[in-house]
Amino acid sequence: MHWEMVMGLEVHLQLATHSKIFSSSSTQFGAEVNTHTNPLDMALPGTLPVLNHEAVTQAIVFGLGVGAEIGKISRFDRKNYFYPDLPKGYQI
Amino acid sequence: MSLTFKSIATLSHDLKTGEVSSRQLVEQAVARIDALNPQLNAVVCLEAEQALVNADQADAKRAKGEHSPLLGIPMLHKDIFCTQGMHTTCGSKMLKDFVPPYDATVVQKLRAAGMINLGKCNMDEFAMGSSNETSVFGACKNPWDMTRVPGGSSGGSAAAVASGMVPLATGTDTGGSIRQPAALCGITGLKPTYGRVSRYGMIAFASSMDQAGPMAHSAQDCALVLNAMAGHDPLDSTCDNSPVPNYHETLDHPIAGLRVGVPKEFFSSHLNTEVATVIDTAIRELERAGATIKEVSLPSTDLAVSTYYVIAPAEASANLSRYDGVRYGYRCGTPKDLQDLYFRSRTEGFGAEVKRRILVGTFTLSAASYDQYFMKAQQVRRLITQEYDNVLDEVDVIAGPAAPNTAFALNDTSKSITDMYMEDVFTIGANLAGLPAISLPAGLVNGLPVGLQMIGRRFGEAQLLNVAHQFQNRTDWHTRRPTLEAVR
Numbered sequence: 031m032h033w034e035m036v037m038g039l040e041v042h043l044q045l046a047t048h049s050k051i052f053s054s055s056s057t058q059f060g061a062e063v064n065t066h067t068n069p070l071d072m073a074l075p076g077t078l079p080v081l082n083h084e085a086v087t088q089a090i091v092f093g094l095g096v097g098a099e100i101g102k103i104s105r106f107d108r109k110n111y112f113y114p115d116l117p118k119g120y121q122i
Numbered sequence: 123m124s125l126t127f128k129s130i131a132t133l134s135h136d137l138k139t140g141e142v143s144s145r146q147l148v149e150q151a152v153a154r155i156d157a158l159n160p161q162l163n164a165v166v167c168l169e170a171e172q173a174l175v176n177a178d179q180a181d182a183k184r185a186k187g188e189h190s191p192l193l194g195i196p197m198l199h200k201d202i203f204c205t206q207g208m209h210t211t212c213g214s215k216m217l218k219d220f221v222p223p224y225d226a227t228v229v230q231k232l233r234a235a236g237m238i239n240l241g242k243c244n245m246d247e248f249a250m251g252s253s254n255e256t257s258v259f260g261a262c263k264n265p266w267d268m269t270r271v272p273g274g275s276s277g278g279s280a281a282a283v284a285s286g287m288v289p290l291a292t293g294t295d296t297g298g299s300i301r302q303p304a305a306l307c308g309i310t311g312l313k314p315t316y317g318r319v320s321r322y323g324m325i326a327f328a329s330s331m332d333q334a335g336p337m338a339h340s341a342q343d344c345a346l347v348l349n350a351m352a353g354h355d356p357l358d359s360t361c362d363n364s365p366v367p368n369y370h371e372t373l374d375h376p377i378a379g380l381r382v383g384v385p386k387e388f389f390s391s392h393l394n395t396e397v398a399t400v401i402d403t404a405i406r407e408l409e410r411a412g413a414t415i416k417e418v419s420l421p422s423t424d425l426a427v428s429t430y431y432v433i434a435p436a437e438a439s440a441n442l443s444r445y446d447g448v449r450y451g452y453r454c455g456t457p458k459d460l461q462d463l464y465f466r467s468r469t470e471g472f473g474a475e476v477k478r479r480i481l482v483g484t485f486t487l488s489a490a491s492y493d494q495y496f497m498k499a500q501q502v503r504r505l506i507t508q509e510y511d512n513v514l515d516e517v518d519v520i521a522g523p524a525a526p527n528t529a530f531a532l533n534d535t536s537k538s539i540t541d542m543y544m545e546d547v548f549t550i551g552a553n554l555a556g557l558p559a560i561s562l563p564a565g566l567v568n569g570l571p572v573g574l575q576m577i578g579r580r581f582g583e584a585q586l587l588n589v590a591h592q593f594q595n596r597t598d599w600h601t602r603r604p605t606l607e608a609v610r
């Protein structure tokens with residue numbers, strides 16, 4: 031039998047924004063623990079995510095820089111599961 | 123002088139002329155809550171001392187010449203709004219000891235407008251219910267008849283206003299939770315357009331439909347409060363940034379020539395015939411005021427409840443995942459391991475109706491059911507929205523009943539779960555379509571209030587409030603009060 035190997039790479043790249051992608055908490059390295067957080071990061075009831083405009087801009091700039099196609103619409107799917115490092119009970 | 127049952131507009135005038143002080147208003151509200159609440163169970167948290175401090179500050183501002191219309195007026199918040207330093211339970215054992223470190227935008231805005239928050243109102247657990255019976259604090263009673271429900275989920279808010287504790291309470295409406303209790307308690311309740319009022323700090327049930335609004339004695343009072351509640355919030359990306367009109371300024375516009383659509387599907391077998399007669403009379407009153415009445419059709423009305431009970435539980439199942447016993451809220455005793463912690467914290471922390479909806483929602487979102495249920499429901503939702511939009515191209519407002527019956531009995535075991543869900547058959551459409559809708563007192567059947575519902579175009583709150591105010595200028599149903607004989 032002949033097998034063809036197909037591989038994909040999932041590359042994570044941290045964008046150089048001042049705040050997090052869905053919250054206004056700072057991304058600066060080296061601060062005291064539990065200082066760069068807010069009610070949203072802690073998944074407190076009633077909080078809502080707000081997308082960081084600069085993160086979108088930088089992602090598009092990066093995409094254009096590497097010659098990628100820029101999608102007109104981006105959407106998030108939720109993956110629901112319980113885990114101690116997952117304060118909202120889902121990831122997107 | 124008794125201030126009980128006075129409108130915000132009147133109290134505001136009395137405060138301005140110095141006839142009363144905010145301290146007097148708050149003292150009288152607290153005294154009335156102390157007297158009535160042991161039996162009504164409308165209020166689940168009362169912070170009288172802090173309210174008096176705030177009232178004195180409001181009086182000091184008045185003395186300095188500040189006269190904004192809501193300054194010094196006492197109120198209560200539904201216990202779904204996060205209040206910094208004040209318990210916020212959402213009617214659930216899961217959050218019974220939760221004290222938020224931040225304020226909801228609605229809480230912050232009404233405080234900025236000068237309103238004095240006295241505490242929190244009873245509600246169905248996580249806003250899931252139409253009778254206020256799913257609350258961990260127990261059922262709230264209807265001030266018109268203590269053996270009956272006030273409606274839900276904003277039942278405590280409706281009962282608090284209807285019994286004269288406060289002239290205003292906030293509510294939230296995902297499928298009728300402002301309008302149905304407003305109807306059953308004989309008060310005026312407005313669900314604004316989805317996105318008109320910020321949802322930040324309002325504990326999420328079904329995020330694509332949840333919306334906060336005012337519950338008061340009149341459309342005029344709702345207008346005064348909506349002026350302060352509405353508007354863009356950078357903390358809620360679904361909150362619209364279009365300008366907020368002054369809803370009070372257009373209340374006196376004549377409604378001659380207004381086109382009112384009456385959906386024939388709202389007068390179906392679901393509707394109690396005596397309630398239908400009251401609604402018909404109310405619609406004739408609009409006609410006498412110069413409106414043109416036209417029969418219209420919303421053919422998918424009967425699909426609205428089933429559609430809602432796929433979409434709302436799906437959204438709830440994700441929104442309620444965060445209550446896992448790890449960081450805040452209820453945690454079970456001595457968990458064996460992580461699975462046991464999750465399993466028992468959620469089993470013990472949530473009530474039966476909440477668990478039912480989490481299970482339904484988790485099921486309809488699962489890979490095997492998604493296309494069959496969730497996707498289908500989204501398609502029907504679009505269909506329902508188009509039907510409403512098409513009708514609202516032909517008419518200015520849609521009018522009909524807010525609820526199929528008057529207040530029903532507490533602990534009515536003959537009422538099945540789906541009977542209960544049918545309470546919202548006339549209100550759910552506006553949530554699915556994101557439209558503003560109001561319920562106002564339109565008459566009594568056997569001594570129990572009936573609510574007239576009017577649904578408007580997106581961001582058409584000014585017109586809805588205008589029509590409602592004109593109706594209230596011509597009728598006195600909104601000034602009728604329960605005798606509260608059983609309480610005294």
